[in-house]
Amino acid sequence: MKLQLFGPLFGCSLLVSISAFYSSSDDVIELNPSNFNREVIQSDSLWLVEFYAPWCGHCQSLTQDWKKAATALKGIVKVGAVDADQHKSLGGQYGVRGFPTIKVFGANKNKPEDYQGGRSSQAIVDGAMNALRALVKERLSGKSGGSGYSRQSDGGGSKNDVVELTDGNFKTMVLESDDVWLVEFFAPWCGHCKNLEPEWAAAASSVKEQTKGKVRLGAVDATVHQEVAGRYGIKGFPTIKVFRKGEEPEDYQGGRTRGDIIERAMDLFSDNAPAPELVEIINEDAVKKTCEDSQLCIIAVLPHILDTGAAGRNGYLDVMMKMADKYKKKMWGWLWTEAGAQMELEAALGIGGFGYPAMAAINTRKMKFALLRGSFSDTGIHEFLRELSVGRGSTATLGGGVMPKVHTVEAWDGKDGQLPEEEDYDLSDVELDDISEKIEL
Template sequence: MKHSLTSIALGALLLSQSALAGLYSAKDHVVDITAQNFQAEVMDSNHLVMVEFYAPWCGHCKNLTPHYKAAAKNLHGIVKLGAVDCDDDKNRPVCSQYDIKGFPTIKVFPANRGGKKGVKHPKDYQGERTAKAIVDHLVKLIPDDIKLVTSNPSSEKITNIDEFVAKESEPRALLFTKKLASSNMYKGIATDMKDRMIVAEMRVPNDNVLKQFNLDNLPTLLVFPKDSQEPVVYTGELKRDPITEFLDQYAAPAKTGKRAAAPAPKPAVVEFNPNISQIADQTQFKNECLDKPIGSCVIAFLVVEPEFPESVQMHEENLETLRKVKKTAFDKNRPLHVMWMDALDKRVVGLMDQFQISSDIPGLLLINPGKKAYAPFVGAFDVEGIQGWLSDSSSGRGRVFPYSFEVALPEPSTKETKKAEEKAEEKSSIKDEL
């Protein structure tokens, strides 16, 4: 049997957690962060790091993408901006670790200087989702690893220039400048070189210093190699990459390999929940299915008549079938939200009509709210039949369709509810008059 490309694509969208490519490519300045490199790129980094947790199908994430790319380009080499694709199964542990419940979620991991190496405590970014707002926010948090040097230090935090030059045990870089504040670029270079060399700055040097170091123009960057007090003058462009390449020649080797540092906190162990909830109203429907950021929903349409033991027994058997299907998905680390609705409820009948579901009971509907795709049930209502249907839906062998309407389980409008509403209006109007 042949299947259309549309059917196959929708099937992949319905259940696959990695069907869409990420929103960022290698040419962008946004670092692709995964569960495997999270510790190295974020926790062990000397830099301030902003991390976006996203899903490729998320509309808000797509809207953010050009702004995030622009901010990353603007702050390249100064602040690290990365992104985690939570739709990728491999990244689910790190997304779970930080309790990501909606997309995009943006967290800022500080450049810890007083805390334990490899341990950072992030804060949620609550600002506007524009490049300017992101840049403005991060610039305020940039760490300053530049040592200040003067001829006459006024505090212990400032180093005497003669002592700085004489400290031959480490390589040193010294920028002489007319500016009264450090540039963000130089701050980024200092952070890059942290633990490899001392990066310092002398602002508005006096005539004696200018003469001592033969400084004709400012800014001028000098490097004092390890075991030497003779400076090497940098003559290249005053841009980040060439300056970094120059300093690399004299800096201590970058540390590589694993170090004995505290690992990132392990994600909490999630235990299997065997409960199959009955959906009774729109609020519960949203909580259990429609507002879930990841995964698909399996909705069973069942009928149970409590006054008949045979009906109750059949209902329990149907729920047990659903539990086994849910457990299989859980064991395979596939987010599948399983629930049931009363097929005799007029609101549920309306929902079945929306998706053109057969009135045969028991029935099933598979939907992915985030990707707006659904599949009606075809097969036997048993574990093997349901799992086969799910497999066919994900591979494109089954019938899968898009939908564009808002899924709703409206509250019934009855005489009782109307009377309650009228009474509430009367109370409200009386209260207003008082």
């Protein structure tokens, strides 16, 4: 019985004595979930961090050398220690599976490196100095650390197009923005987050271009910026949320490939974007500004105002606006002109033979165009544009392979047309007898 009692008592007293590996008088800084981000992640210093367990014999053997190394490196390199047996979440965050594990937190604090050197105080100091020299060399070359979204991606996009969001900038960048945001909350140690990273970066670049920056993709390191992560109840990684101004954020429910992300982003853009502007062709700039950034430019040639009046013309414009809204996700340009106002354009498109109203879709990058063969109506235009959007339909090369000359004309004033005034002739000086004689002759 005494032996049985002695065992547990001895074990308990041993745990008490070895659990306090480091004290405030040591140069080793005790780290825990409460101070780790502040002390290590947000620090500009190089850190060596030991993850230990009080019951681990190798950890006990390392203690004195770890203290000596910390004293030797004081003011040069920070040396810390985490009781990973007590703070399992912190150990798990950095993939700690054995004890002691030593990590080097250098340029990129979110992706520490494993220390591979010896366990004597001299070896630890040498390893720290080598890491310090590498850090200084990296800074001297202009390279920077930061999260995984700070450099170029191997996934076909630029990580610079993924906006790094923090506790400090989240409100102004996201909540007060008129743009739509897709925000990924990630953890650097998360495998699924690493798999998502190239897809997220590629999608960010594509979405930025297609929506002209109206839909943005951002990323929050939830292990660092715990205030904003906590505000939105982030408990797993990666978590993606959709933010629209004045609305509660919603969970992203789509797939995790770049195609899935882009598709959802374009749906969000379409839901929030106004219909594209319908521009009258009054000069060359109107065509250039509308078409240069668009895959297709839809151009209508409407009957002369004397043939339709204002009401008739507005009817045609209403049909165009309805179709522009229906296809606004495509980011096409929409233009119109009056018959006879831009004769070179009509000739290049071969419009004259089909009567008015007429419509053509031009790809200004390829200098190809297609003509509406059906009716100028909701149904006819929809069928025409649907065929083009899926890569079907008959196309031809624009005359000469260049955009035709566009003339500067007066913009329509929205009113009915007026016939030109007839000139009045003064016949008071004309001899009627002379006229009658000429007629007789």
